[in-house]
Amino acid sequence: MNLEPNHNPVCLVTGGSSGIGLATALLLAKKGYEIVICGRRESNLLEAKRAIDAVLDGRKCLTIVADLADTERALAVAEETLSHFGRIDLLVNNAAASPLAMFHDISPETFETTINTNVRSLFYLTQAIWKQMRTQRAGVIVNISSLSAVDPFEGLGFYGACKAWMDLMTQALASEGAELGLRVCSIRPGAVETPMLRRLFPDFPSEQCVQPRKIAEAVWGCVSQPENYPSGKAFTVTGQS
Numbered sequence: 001m002n003l004e005p006n007h008n009p010v011c012l013v014t015g016g017s018s019g020i021g022l023a024t025a026l027l028l029a030k031k032g033y034e035i036v037i038c039g040r041r042e043s044n045l046l047e048a049k050r051a052i053d054a055v056l057d058g059r060k061c062l063t064i065v066a067d068l069a070d071t072e073r074a075l076a077v078a079e080e081t082l083s084h085f086g087r088i089d090l091l092v093n094n095a096a097a098s099p100l101a102m103f104h105d106i107s108p109e110t111f112e113t114t115i116n117t118n119v120r121s122l123f124y125l126t127q128a129i130w131k132q133m134r135t136q137r138a139g140v141i142v143n144i145s146s147l148s149a150v151d152p153f154e155g156l157g158f159y160g161a162c163k164a165w166m167d168l169m170t171q172a173l174a175s176e177g178a179e180l181g182l183r184v185c186s187i188r189p190g191a192v193e194t195p196m197l198r199r200l201f202p203d204f205p206s207e208q209c210v211q212p213r214k215i216a217e218a219v220w221g222c223v224s225q226p227e228n229y230p231s232g233k234a235f236t237v238t239g240q241s
Contacts (some may be wrong), residue, residue, distance in 0.1 A: 008032050008033060008034050008059075009032070009033050009034070009089035009090065010033065010034045010036065010081070010085045010087055010088045010089050010090070011025070011028045011033040011034065011035055011036065011088075011089065011090040011091075011092065012036040012037075012038070012077070012078075012081050012088055012090070012091050012092070012129070013025045013028075013035070013036070013037050013038075013092040013094055014037075014038050014039075014066075014068065014077070014092065014093055014094050014095035014125070015038070015039055015094040015095030015096065016035075016036075016037025016038060016039055016045075016048060016092075016094065017037060017039035017041065017044035017045045017047070017048040018039075018044060018048065018194065018195055019194030019195060019196060019212050020094055020144055020189070020194060020212045020215045020216065021037065021039070021092070021094040021095070022037075022048050022051070022052075022212070023211075023212035023213050023215065023216040024092055024094065024212075024215070024216040024219050025037050025048070025052050025061070026051060026052060026055055026216070027213070027216040027217065027219075027220055028090070028216075028219075028220070029052050029055040029056050029061070030055055031220065031224075033089075033090065034056075034059065034062075034085060035052050035056065035061045035062070036061070036062040036063075036064065036081045036084070036085070037049070037052070037061060037062075037063055037064070038063070038064040038065070038066040038068075038077050038095070039063075039065070039066070039095070040065070040066070040067040041065075042063075042065050045063040045064075045065060046063065048061075048063075049061045049063050062080075062081070062084055062085075064076075064077050064080055064081070068095050068116070068117045068121035068122075068125075069097065069113045069116045069117045069121070070116070070121075071116055071120045071121045071124055073121070074120075074121035074122075074124040074125040074128075075124050075125070075128055077125055078124075078125050078128035078129055078132075079128070081129075082128075082132055087132065087136060088129055088132055088133070088139065089136075089138065089139055089140065090139070090140050090141075090142070090223060091125075091126065091129045091139070091140075091141045091142070092141075092142050092144065092219060093122055093125070093126060093141065093142070093143045093144060093166070094144040095117065095121075096117060096118055096144070096159075096162075096196075097113055097114045097116075097117035097118055097159075098114075098156070098159045098196055098200065099113075099114055099158065099159065100155045100156060100200045101155060101158070102154075102155055102157075103157060103158065106158055111158075114158060114159065114162065115162070118159070118162035118163070118165075118166070119162055119165060122143075122166065122169075123169075126141065126169075126173075129141070130173065130177075130182075133177075133180075133182050134177075134180055134182070137180050137181050137182075138181050138182070139181075139182050139183075140182070140183045140184070140185075140222065140223050141170075141173065141182075141183070141184045141185075142184075142185050142186070142187060142219045142222045142223070143166050143167070143169070143170050143184070143185070143186045143187070144186075144187055144189070144215070144219075145163045145166050145167050145170075145186040145187060145188045145189075145234060146159070146160065146163040146188055146189060147188050147189065147190045147236060147238065148160030148163055149163035149164040149166070149167050149188060149234070150164070150188070163188075166186065167186045167188075167234045170184050170185065170186040170232060170233075170234065171232045174231040174232030174233075175232065177231070178231065182231075183222070183226060183231040184231055184232065185222040185229055185230075185231060185232070185233060185234070185235065186233070186234035186235065187215060187218050187219060187222070187234070187235055187237060188234050188235065188236045188237065189210055189215050189236075189237050189238070190208075190210055190236070190237065190238035190239060191204055191208060191209045191210065191238075191239065194212060207239070208239045209239055210237055210238060210239050214237060215237055218235060218237050221235075222235075
């Protein structure tokens with residue numbers, strides 16, 4: 001990456017206050033990144049910040065309260081990150097809305113919230129960061145997709161359709177960014193031991209779950225091992241993989 005001397009790379013993780021997002025932020029902090037996390041609840045963000053700051057060894061994690069169901073907040077997250085650090089080297093699109101509902105039961109309100117969070121805000125935030133990365137001629141985007149993008153579990157068809165869109169966007173951006181040195185990958189987790197999983201499926205067997213740290217390690221693989229994680233591809237991570 002094209003960094004000025006004595007400047008650490010900068011990473012933004014959406015949905016970074018718990019689960020996959022927090023595990024990813026902690027791992028990247030250990031790898032020397034400046035960390036920005038955003039999430040809906042300030043109390044959760046402050047708790048996550050304490051854990052991340054302990055790893056940053058004197059540096060401070062930047063937290064941004066943002067519910068990405070509000071698409072205007074997506075641009076504000078990008079603007080605040082770039083205003084604070086002046087660049088961004090890694091974007092991890094992890095925030096998501098995951099309604100569990102059969103198609104005929106999805107309300108207009110649920111539809112709008114899910115589309116705003118999983119598609120519109122993802123688009124606006126990524127586009128703003130993408131423009132900066134094009135200027136830098138360096139950067140990596142990792143999209144946290146889902147196994148439901150290719151194998152939708154009953155009740156997660158709409159969520160899976162959003163993740164399938166994310167995976168196709170991954171391919172398109174990887175093609176556009178190749179000549180500029182920009183890389184884009186997707187991670188497709190199976191069931192991950194997170195608060196979101198327990199909210200949707202409280203009785204899901206723990207032994208079949210992936211731990212968030214394993215997803216974080218796959219994110220780091222996308223960043224550090226381009227030969228094993230080629231740009232434009234989606235990588236499945238399950239309890240059996």
